[in-house]
Amino acid sequence: MKLQRIRFYKRSVIVNWLISYISVLLVPIMISGIIYAATWHVVESEVNRANESVLQKMEQAIDSNLGGIERLSMEMALSKRLGGFINVNKPLTDNDYYDLVNIANDLRVYKMANDYIEQIYVYYKNSDTVLSTREHIDSRTLFETIGAKDDQSLEEWKAFFGKRYIQEYVPITTQEDGPPVKAVMFAKSVILDNPDLPGAVILFIIKDSKLLENIRTPNDATVAVLDQHNRMVASTGFEERPDFLAHNRLPGKNGLLYGDVSGEKAAVSYTTSDSTGWKYVSMIPAELFDEKMKYVKNLIYMSIGLSLLIGGLVTYLFLKKNYNPISVLIRSLSTKSGISFEEGSNEYGYLQEALNNTFAEKEKIGQRLERHRNAIRSHFLQGLLKGRLEQNVPVHESLAAHNIRLASPYFAVLLFHIDHYGKFASSGDAQPQKEKLAHFIMMNVAEEVAGLQHQAFAAELDGMLACIVNFDETHKASDLDRIAEQVKRFLLDHYHIRLTAAISGIHQELEGISRAYQEAIAALEYRLVMGSGEIIRYDELPSSESGGGSAGYYYPLHVEQQLINFVKTGDYEKSKAMIDDIIEVNVSSASVSVPLAKCLMFDLIGTLLKTMDEIGTGNKREFINRVNPVDRLIGCETIKDMKNQIGEVLDQVCRSILEDRSQGQSQLSEQVIAYVKQHYSSENLNITMIGEAFGLTPSYVSKQFKAHTGEALLEFINKTRLEEAKKLLTGQTMPIAEIARRVGYADINTFNRIFKKYEGITPGKFKEIV
Structure with missing residues (x-):
């Protein structure tokens, strides 16, 4: 590997270092991005604040005038002259026409009270009369004047005025003396003392130009007003509401967002009126907004470019400087250890693999030696327990080879059976490993507890733990009890392992170990009688010489x-x-x-x-x-x-x-239920009749029915009759006495009393309700 050149491979440490340096280099770039985002936010906030100020002034001006119109509508609704014409019917009389002239004069006065009002109409539903400051028309003419221009049918128009109470703003298109003009109509119902009369509706017509005529907007800004039903009330640049200006696209009370308006990007500020729920929207082209950010954007780009240029040069120099020592180390290790390094591999992985191989080989050698030592020792102890010793090797040599020194010729055997593995209990593939670990711990605990006074040698045998106890100068059976109890208690307290212990008698010489093992096996089998978790002594078994015994068991x-x-x-x-x-x-x-x-x-x-x-x-x-x-x-x-x-x-x-x-009781109950439903109309139906029908005593039938259904038989008969009576009361016009007779009641008073007891009302009242 040449030191003068840096070669980039996918797995090489060079790539990891390069990624680390680039990550550090990205920090100033990220900071520049954060600065740019913060600057954008500041500019955005300033633009939004200026637009919000204009919109709030617009909102206050419009809400103030609309509030005046609403107060005026309330005053008009309370006018006796306007309210008095509500009761007039067609055809109109001369007095009615005289009243219309006076009402029209009042409307002119009301119109002058607010500059926003373009026209006032009063629609009297009873006489189908519509009165304005200038003329008197009917509802169809009013529809053609202010309703037919917005794709609204006459039925929809009448349905709107047919509501019991109206108080809302509606965008309309009006055409009186000129071309169609966008306007807003405020409709207010006149409250009546008599709710049965059709009533009247006061209509205020407000041109959208009136709403926005005193509003000063920023240069190139477009203003729009939307009502709470997502309809455009007024605007300075739109004939129809763009799809972007929808309530679901303008969440919250106010805000600033960007969108596509008529094919162009725009910054949209909006606020919402608390009184009317209208949204006031101001839109300026995004180009004007972006000009404020061009200078800051150029500075950010310059900063990022310098960071990349200088940072890239420094990264290359440090990569070369840091990689040279690694390259020398790997070349030296590859030469001396004989482990070749493939060019393009990860250098750290190569070093780690070489060290792991060395330590793993050392550990395997140690484990192999230890495993063989324990296995040979365990095999020897198993031979002692089962009485199978190698004839070719003297016993004393085998004992010395396994580092076993006998203290006396007296031996006993303890057998431990695991009833529950406690903390080592599990399922699946891990169970065998956990069982081995539990056995290993048991062997160490047994040898340590028994070794406090005597010598002990533990071995695993046929899924159990066998512990050979070699007594010291003294040999007492009570020592075996103490050893078994301490082993049980320790494993239960620390590992929640539950054991059953079997104790043999005490025997002499090595040949006695196999006899002691057989006795321990016999004692452990008695676990079936004594139960799990006990300490069972061979000397106390019924079959032993000291225990007596029994030739049978008690079950006469x-x-x-x-x-x-x-x-x-x-x-x-x-x-x-x-x-x-x-x-x-x-x-x-x-x-x-x-x-x-x-x-x-x-x-x-x-x-x-x-x-x-x-x-x-x-x-x-x-x-x-x-x-x-x-x-x-x-x-x-x-x-x-x-x-x-x-x-x-x-x-x-x-x-x-x-x-x-x-099951037999259930069949009787089902037969009784069927019999009652078949004979409910009979006046003689009672418990006695049912008992005779089934050949049983009435008390027995009643008791069995109650036990199976949980309901008294007489109550079931009454409920069945009442269910049929309710059907007749609902769908028939026959007299109640006839209905009572049809469901089995000869006396109508009895029928009334029982019906009221179960239903809470009399049959006559029930028939009126349904």
Whole structure:
């Protein structure tokens, strides 16, 4: 690799450095951009402030005059002379025409009260009369004068004036004595004391030129006024409202934005009136706005250009200076270690890979040695436990090779079975690794606890942990209990691992280790009876010489028959309590061996299945396939687990028995419901009649119906009759007495009383409502 040249490759460290330097170089460029954005914001704010000032003055002037017109409309609406003509009908009399002349004079006076008013109309709906300061016309002529120019139909026009109350501004096109002129119409309804009369509407016509005639706008600026319905009220440069000037494009009360107006870019300022909801908009060409930013933009461009030029030169010089030491180091390492460096590769990656390979190789060698040492030692201990020792190698040499020094000829074996892995419990691919870690921790804890007074050697065997205890000068069985208890407590407190411990007797010489292991295995099997998490001693087992033993278990025929009777009634609580007592009697005294305990559990399951046979349950085969009680017992590891499984099977057996009984009750209830719906019109329908129809006592039918439906049978009969009565009251014109007779009530008073009890009102009131 030549030092004089810098070669750029995609993976080379040169590229990483270049990216870093360019990132630093981008900082002044970003700052320049931020300065430009801030300057733009300042200029934008100043332009917006100037435009807002003009728009606010326009808003104040227009709102003030419109407010005067609204007050004038209120005064006119309260005028007795204007209001008195509302009641006039067609045809008009001479007195009516005289009144119209007086009203027209009043309108001239009102018109002079506000310079914005171009014309005033009063439309009297009752007589279809429209009166202005100059003439008296009808509604169609008014429509042709101020309504027909805006693509509005006569029906739409009449619908507008047909509203009960009107008070709003509407853009219009008016044509009285000249060409069509854009204007704004303010319509105000005259409030009437009598709401049944059609009423009248006062119309004020305001030309849009009047709205903007005293408004001074900046040079080249266009002003527009939009009402709250997105209609253009007035403008100084538009015939129609551009699409850009829509309410959804002008959010908020005021603001400044850019848009395309009539094919040209423009800066648009706007504000919204609080009183009318109108938007006042000022638009100036974007070119005038951009001129203010040209000088600042040129300065920014110059700053960015200088930054790129000077920064690029400095970047190149530093790249060359910093890369030379790396190049020398890689060339030296490649030559001495024999690891070639491919040109274009990442230099740091090459250095890291070379170091990782060295350390990894060293670690593999150490792990291989340690793994073989532990495996050989564990294999030797497994041979001691199972009584398989190599005949060709003396025992004392094997002990010395594994650094095992015996303190005495007395031995015992502890077996630990993991009931729950606690913090190491998981699922998936990680479980085997976590189990190995848990076993490793258990081996170290067992050796350390036992080694406080004696020597201990732990090995993993058939999924369990076996600990060989070699006693010191003294050998006491109580020491084994202490070791097992301390190991259990430590693993439970620190790792939440739950263990079952089995303790053998004490034997002499190495040959006694295998006998101690067999005893520990036998003690651990008794975990089925004692349950998980116990410390089981071989000397205390029923089958041992010191423990006595039993030839059977307690489950006599009269107890089995009593259990069958409880199950037949579906009484889960009593059946469960009796099964618990049977298990407790057999297990509490520890007098039952493992095979007999299993037989007891299978006998209990057999009793449950026998009960289903005796009561004739039809779905027994389907029940066995679904619940599978035998396989569930076989999969249990302890009597406690078996007890729980028998409880679940018992619960499902009792449920099945109760369901079979309730099914018969359900069929009776459905038949009674059908019978009532068929005979509700009979006056003789009652509980006695239903009992006779089904061949049962009335009290039994009523009790079964109540138990299944939750409703009294007499109430169901009344509700059924009332449902039919409501249908007749709704769709028929027959007398109430006839309706009562048709639904089974001979006495109309009884019908009225029961109807009011359930519906809250009498049948007559119900018929009036519906």
